[in-house]
Each structure stands twice: as structure tokens, then as C-alpha cells.
Amino acid sequence: MEQPWPPSTSVALGLLVAVVLVAGAGSLALSAAGPDDPRVGTTPAKLVEPRPGENVFWPYTSTRRSASGRTLAINLVVYADAETVRYFLTERGGATWNETTAEWQDVGPTTAGESAAAAGANGTVVEWAAARGATRYLYVHNYVLTEPGPNETRRPYRAAPYTGHGERNVGGRWIDETYQLHDGNYFGARDHLRIYESPFESDEWVAVQAHSDHWDWFRLRHTVHATDATRDRLEREFMGEPSVETVWRMYLGNRRALGSDGWATVVDFVGLLGAGGIGSGLAAVGLVAGRDATALVRRRTATAGNRPSPREFDRSLRASAGPVGAAKRAVVSGLLARGWLDREDALLVVRGLSYALLFAALFGCYLSVRFGGIALENRFADISPKVIAAGLYPVLALGLPAVAHVFGRDLDPVRSFSVAALGVGAAIVVDYRALGVTVLSLDVVLHRVGVVVAIGLLAAGAVSRRSSTETVNPLVAAGTLLWVTLLVAPLVGWL
Structure with missing residues (x-):
């Protein structure tokens, strides 16, 4: 069974969100004021x-x-x-x-x-x-x-x-x-x-x-x-x-x-x-997925107490809904049918692949917007840039949180937060490296840190640990609030 989100970690993340918002607001206020110009x-x-x-x-x-x-x-x-x-x-x-x-x-x-x-x-x-x-x-x-x-x-x-x-x-x-x-x-x-x-x-x-x-x-x-x-x-x-x-x-x-x-x-x-x-x-x-899976298969826990019981294993697989959950069940069924793994080892493989997919999906989603825009620009030179931007911006604004929520379900919230934040953070670094950008202003840096935190919260909040009567997950609420703020701020000139 996945461990609940530790209270101390929740407090730390709440403070991190507050720091990002306050620091960003302060940086933008200073930028807006600017030096006196005679x-x-x-x-x-x-x-x-x-x-x-x-x-x-x-x-x-x-x-x-x-x-x-x-x-x-x-x-x-x-x-x-x-x-x-x-x-x-x-x-x-x-x-x-x-x-x-x-x-x-x-x-x-x-x-x-x-x-x-x-x-x-x-x-x-x-x-x-x-x-x-x-x-x-x-x-x-x-x-x-x-x-x-x-x-x-x-x-x-x-x-x-x-x-x-x-x-x-x-x-x-x-x-x-x-x-x-x-x-x-x-x-x-x-x-x-x-x-x-x-x-x-x-x-x-x-x-x-x-x-x-x-x-x-x-x-x-x-x-x-x-x-x-x-x-x-x-x-x-x-x-x-x-x-x-x-x-x-x-x-x-x-x-x-x-x-x-x-x-x-x-x-x-x-x-x-x-x-x-x-x-x-x-x-x-005249002027590396296959190699990671093998490592996970060979991995063994130190004690039998850390192994999931058959009942927990079945419940975990049934809880995985949607296409991602169906893919997990298909992988496990195939491994079990061939007799390559027992149920405990199969669950370890599925969990490892789940984290790898969360990382890869966020990494690919973020970079697909950049390189998709460049490809469309070169392919359709006569089309207005507003048309291309209008088509790709929703992939960034809606696609990233959707990917974090879908691929983060039924994973350990702490690990899910870390992997999702690492995936988006790595994509941001690769993006700037590919563009040759080496200098960024403080307000942009703070904004990107906020993006990493927001996506991490949305991935961590995808774990349903409460009863079905509670419809609002506090992690999802915090991540959504931060994400919407980070989307609106640049569009209205706060960044």
C-alpha cells in the first residue's frame, strides 16, 4: 500500500508554494517600479x-x-x-x-x-x-x-x-x-x-x-x-x-x-x-527503458515485510483506471503468463515503469510544444504565427497538468512529486540549452521554479487517499491554484 503524504512534507510544500508566490510578486513589483528615470x-x-x-x-x-x-x-x-x-x-x-x-x-x-x-x-x-x-x-x-x-x-x-x-x-x-x-x-x-x-x-x-x-x-x-x-x-x-x-x-x-x-x-x-x-x-x-526494467526485475527488497501481499497487489492493479491502468495490467498479465516473474516482482516492474512514464510524458509534452512550433513554422511558412500559437498553447496550458494527473495516479505521492518536478525541470533546462539561452531574469527563474512545483503538486495529488465523498484533494487544489496563477501572470503583463 502506498504511504500517505507525511504531514511535515505537506507543510514544507505549502511553505514552498507561498515563498514562490510572494517572491514572484515582490520581483514583479520591483520590475514594474524600475529605477527613477529623469x-x-x-x-x-x-x-x-x-x-x-x-x-x-x-x-x-x-x-x-x-x-x-x-x-x-x-x-x-x-x-x-x-x-x-x-x-x-x-x-x-x-x-x-x-x-x-x-x-x-x-x-x-x-x-x-x-x-x-x-x-x-x-x-x-x-x-x-x-x-x-x-x-x-x-x-x-x-x-x-x-x-x-x-x-x-x-x-x-x-x-x-x-x-x-x-x-x-x-x-x-x-x-x-x-x-x-x-x-x-x-x-x-x-x-x-x-x-x-x-x-x-x-x-x-x-x-x-x-x-x-x-x-x-x-x-x-x-x-x-x-x-x-x-x-x-x-x-x-x-x-x-x-x-x-x-x-x-x-x-x-x-x-x-x-x-x-x-x-x-x-x-x-x-x-x-x-x-x-x-x-x-x-x-x-560577389558577396534506456529496457535496461531500467531489467534492473528493476533484479531488484529485491531487504525484508519480506516490504513486499506487497497478493491482496494489495490485486487491489493496486484494479485501482489503476484509464488507459495507463490498462497498460499496467497488460504488462503484468504478460509477465505472469510467461512465468518470468512472480506477482511481487511484477508489481515492482510496473511501479518502476510508472515513474519512468511519468517523467518521460512530462518531459516530452513540454518539449513537444517548442519543437512542434518550430516544425510547423518551417512547414507552413505562409500561415500566421497566431494560428500556430493558438494551436500549441493549449498543449502547454492544459496538457502538462493533465499528463501529471493521469500518469501520477496510484503512485507514492512523495516520489510522484519528485519525478514529475524532475521531468519538467529537465525539460526546461534542455529547452534553454537548445535555444542557446544562458542568462535569465530573476522573475523568469522564479516563474519556472513555480512551474516545477505546480506540476509536482498535481502529480502528487493524483493519488486518491481519501474517501470518495471528499471531492477536493488539497494537493490538487494547491497545484491548480499555483498553475493558474503562473499561466495568468505572464499573459496580463505581470512577467
Whole structure:
């Protein structure tokens, strides 16, 4: 007979759930508050000069036409026009970058509850939103209408910025990206570029925001996990090309953004010709299950008192309902019919296989969402990403708790919790390793710890130890509450 859940373990798990919820709430509250930003408003206070004597820009992107929406740092400046950059990255020999069409530019339902301060404070989220999430703005200001500041920066004066409403003012304006490029999978990990061309015709520079991001199935949007690594990759691509004269670095002092060291790579093309001249020049250059079962068969308990009696054995098999229980009974019947095992050894085999199936089912269910999304994206390139996400998200939201409950039935609750938590935890680690993600924010780490605990509780609560009149298992109730909280929090912008 399975041992009941020890009271001390129940108390410890209850405290663990409380700690996860309280710590997560505290982390999210701090993220939402963010550091004080003296530049909140419509006009950024610090502007950088990408090329001597040409118009200046704010070295960050923003979720809105205001410095209060600061997100990621500008980390690449190219002395050329946007079409030259597009040609070099997408058309030269061996190019792997692709232009991101409007359908795949992080469009989707707006997370209405998301705090603007949170997005501006940590810059970790690329929203999946058509209204304001897909666009990141860059502020560009007339060089003449600025004054020198410390550390070779400029400060705007005499003119208010142009915000897109009312009469145009030549002092400064917020612009959205000219186009986007990517290399990688939308539902996996990718390198992502936002290219901004100066709105002033006299300027001959293009600002680029380069970062690496991955699709987060709990948040239903992309999360940025690196910026400097993507900049370094672009730097290597430009180096050694016959059409590129020099590659060097300029300090922009924008270290307040996620992952930024404050430096931007500067690329100077040969001759600084127009789009046609450089494009022509580039074209001319030609740019273990069986083994585990055997070990279990050979295993013997130290004393006969630990062996299940025939009555307990039969009762355990009858209690296993559904397809999983039917499979267990079929395995035992086959082993007994061939005379390979006695009833006690057969039960040990079934129990061992039950824990292995619980681990494998949760591990496979979690990873099937990731790799299923990538496979569908590559197979159906013309379909909207919202369709793929809508089809696979229920597998994560409903499939994981269902698998934990079905495969955790009639198992020891302590072991069931441990195996289920290990299965989901291993899947999370493998998922991030496959994506190449090595850095996560504290709120994401706490969220994933909560996922492991919730699934473990649901698996442990699948054991029916009470009378049939009691319909609510406290472990299932705690696991369900925690799971629903962990699903809702990212969708409403708490994560």
C-alpha cells in the first residue's frame, strides 16, 4: 500500500508554494517600479553624434514616442543608406539574414495589463502586440538645434520634438524602423535587427538595434536574452569585406539597457556612395527503458515485510483506471503468463515503469510544444504565427497538468512529486540549452521554479487517499491554484 503524504512534507510544500508566490510578486513589483528615470517625457536629454557634423539620435529604442519607454541600446551604426545595409546582409554570397515580413513582426494580442515602466526599466520583453508592441521608435534630432554636453554628447534646445501629431517641427522626431531582419526561428531562438534610417536627407548613417531573442510560450511573445553577442556577430560579418573600408567601435554610453556595454560598432563602406553605387560594387565583388526494467526485475527488497501481499497487489492493479491502468495490467498479465516473474516482482516492474512514464510524458509534452512550433513554422511558412500559437498553447496550458494527473495516479505521492518536478525541470533546462539561452531574469527563474512545483503538486495529488465523498484533494487544489496563477501572470503583463 502506498504511504500517505507525511504531514511535515505537506507543510514544507505549502511553505514552498507561498515563498514562490510572494517572491514572484515582490520581483514583479520591483520590475514594474524600475529605477527613477529623469528623462521621462517626450524629449530625451542625451543625444549622440553618429558622424561628425550630422544629425544626432538618442542611443536607445523606445516602445513609445517618449524616453519613458526606453528598451534596448543602439549598438551598430553604418555609414551608408538602409538599402545598402539590406543588400549587404541579405543578398551577398553566403548571407543568412532574411527580411521580417509584417506577418512575423511580433504581432498579436495586446497584453493590456503590462506596465510601461516595467518595459522601460528592464527592456527584457519584445511584446507580441500589433498596437504598440511590434514597433520600436528611435528619436532623431536636428544637430543645429542642440548644444554640446559632457563626454561628446548633445542636448536638444530651442525646439520641441515632433511626435507625429499636429504641425511638424524640424527640431526632432520619433521614427519607427525602416525594416527588420532576422536569422533563426520565430518560435525558437533568433538574431533580430531593427534598422533605422535618418529622416534627414543630408545624413548618411543608419542606426541598428541588434539583439538575440527567444519565444517564450508562457508569455506568448519574444524575450530578449542577449544584445552584445549579436552586435559582435555583425561586426565579424562586416570585417574583411572588400566593400567595407573600416570597422571600429564608438562609445555611446547607453549601458542602462539590457546587456549593453555602452559600445556600438561603426561600419564605414568604401567611398560612401549611394545605394546604387554600393549595391553594384557589392554585386561585382560577389558577396534506456529496457535496461531500467531489467534492473528493476533484479531488484529485491531487504525484508519480506516490504513486499506487497497478493491482496494489495490485486487491489493496486484494479485501482489503476484509464488507459495507463490498462497498460499496467497488460504488462503484468504478460509477465505472469510467461512465468518470468512472480506477482511481487511484477508489481515492482510496473511501479518502476510508472515513474519512468511519468517523467518521460512530462518531459516530452513540454518539449513537444517548442519543437512542434518550430516544425510547423518551417512547414507552413505562409500561415500566421497566431494560428500556430493558438494551436500549441493549449498543449502547454492544459496538457502538462493533465499528463501529471493521469500518469501520477496510484503512485507514492512523495516520489510522484519528485519525478514529475524532475521531468519538467529537465525539460526546461534542455529547452534553454537548445535555444542557446544562458542568462535569465530573476522573475523568469522564479516563474519556472513555480512551474516545477505546480506540476509536482498535481502529480502528487493524483493519488486518491481519501474517501470518495471528499471531492477536493488539497494537493490538487494547491497545484491548480499555483498553475493558474503562473499561466495568468505572464499573459496580463505581470512577467
